[in-house]
Each structure stands twice: as structure tokens, then as C-alpha cells.
Amino acid sequence: QVQLVQSGAEVKKPGSSVKVSCKASGGSASNFAIDWVRQAPGQGLRWMGRIIPMFGTTNYGQKFQGRLTITADDSTSTAFMELSSLRPEDTATYYCVYTTESTGLFTDDAFDIWGQGTMVTVSS
Amino acid sequence: QSVLTQPPSVSGAPGQRVTISCTGSSSNIGAGYHVHWYQQLPGTAPKLLIYVNNDRPSGVPDRFSVSKSGTSASLAITGLQAEDEADYYCQSYDTSLSGSIFGGGTKLTVL
Numbered sequence: 400q401v402q403l404v405q406s407g408a409e410v411k412k413p414g415s416s417v418k419v420s421c422k423a424s425g426g427s428a429s430n431f432a433i434d435w436v437r438q439a440p441g442q443g444l445r446w447m448g449r450i451i452p453m454f455g456t457t458n459y460g461q462k463f464q465g466r467l468t469i470t471a472d473d474s475t476s477t478a479f480m481e482l483s484s485l486r487p488e489d490t491a492t493y494y495c496v497y498t499t500e501s502t503g504l505f506t507d508d509a510f511d512i513w514g515q516g517t518m519v520t521v522s523s
Numbered sequence: 524q525s526v527l528t529q530p531p532s533v534s535g536a537p538g539q540r541v542t543i544s545c546t547g548s549s550s551n552i553g554a555g556y557h558v559h560w561y562q563q564l565p566g567t568a569p570k571l572l573i574y575v576n577n578d579r580p581s582g583v584p585d586r587f588s589v590s591k592s593g594t595s596a597s598l599a600i601t602g603l604q605a606e607d608e609a610d611y612y613c614q615s616y617d618t619s620l621s622g623s624i625f626g627g628g629t630k631l632t633v634l
Contacts (some may be wrong), residue, residue, distance in 0.1 A: 434623065436569075444561075444569065444612050446623040458613050460622045475564060493567055507616035507623070509559040511576035 403514035416483040421495030432501035526570035534632040545613030553594035
């Protein structure tokens, strides 16, 4: 069973960037996908974007276009989420999510396995 | 404002049956995309609860079931237990947004 371990909490200034990592261990499928989902304090879940590491292809949510970059390093089984031009409203817990048998970038896959979450606080 | 609409809260007594609705539109649920459900216990990450056509990950009891009709889906929980108290989210795909979408979440209180 795949397990996801994310990097630790971050405190950032408005206008800066944050990069969160997500390391998968315990095996992997060849066509898996990694998504990023965030949750502001006391709020619901919002999907941010997806990467299929085997191809390096990405799909970003409209709300994050231009500010979000998702990458993956196959050699270390690690995915990264970088969000730039941070604002206080970006304060949230960021989750990486693993889909074992992805059907593509633009699909209705279920999110099988969730990381523990990384709290990002944006404050001056 | 979430693309999928869920009631903010539902409640029920132990042993009872509750349902949580998830209402979408013709660009997501109504377009035939699957609806999946997640459970988030207090202070923890969400976990996949039930997906596609009543498929459940290992360990999820069959007290949880789903149905879908038109532009809506529902999660039913029978034999309510105290440990079911959590937030529940529906998730699907929206062709207009070209991405995954979540409902706003429903807080289940076991009385």
C-alpha cells in the first residue's frame, strides 16, 4: 500500500512562494497520478491540480492558473507543489493525493490515498 | 461557492439512517461523471469512503452506500454510530472547469 509523506509546515510572507513536497513509498503503479487539494481553516476541500508523473503532464485548476506549478521526480518518487504570489487567503492545509489507476489528466478519478497535509500560513 | 451543493449539516441518533445529498449540474454529475465520497474525521486528512458504483476501500463497512440520479447523488449511512461523526465531501469532475470539483462538505452529528 502506497503511503504519502509531506514536508513540514511553512510560514510565508505575502508575495513570496512556497514549495511543498510529497514522497510516495510502498510501491507504485505505472500510471498513477498525484493531485493537490487544499483546505482553508474551517473550510471545505478545493482541488488545485494534477500531474501524471509517467508523462510529466499537468492540469491546473482555473483558480490557480499562472500561480501553481506541479512537478514530479520519478527517481525519488516525490511530487512537488509550488504556489507563487502568496496572499493571506492562501493560508490552508495542502494535501497531496494519489490515484493508483489514473485514467488521465481530465477525468473523474477517485482520490485513493491522502498525505497527512502541510499547513501553509501566509502572514506579514 | 462550491460547484457541488451539499447541506452544511445533518444529524441523527445512533442506529438511525441519514442521507447526504450532493447536487450538481449538466456539466458534472448530469454529464455522467462518477461521484466519489470522502470522510474527514476531526483533525485528520480526508479518506476515500466510497467510489464509483458503491465500491468501498477495504475496511469501509457496507452501512455506507450511494445512489445517483440526474444531476444529483446521495450518500446513505444506516445503523448510525458515534464513530461516523465527521465531515463528508462529494467529488466529481466538471467538463466546463476541466478539473475535479468538491462539494462544500456536510458535517454529520450523531446525537
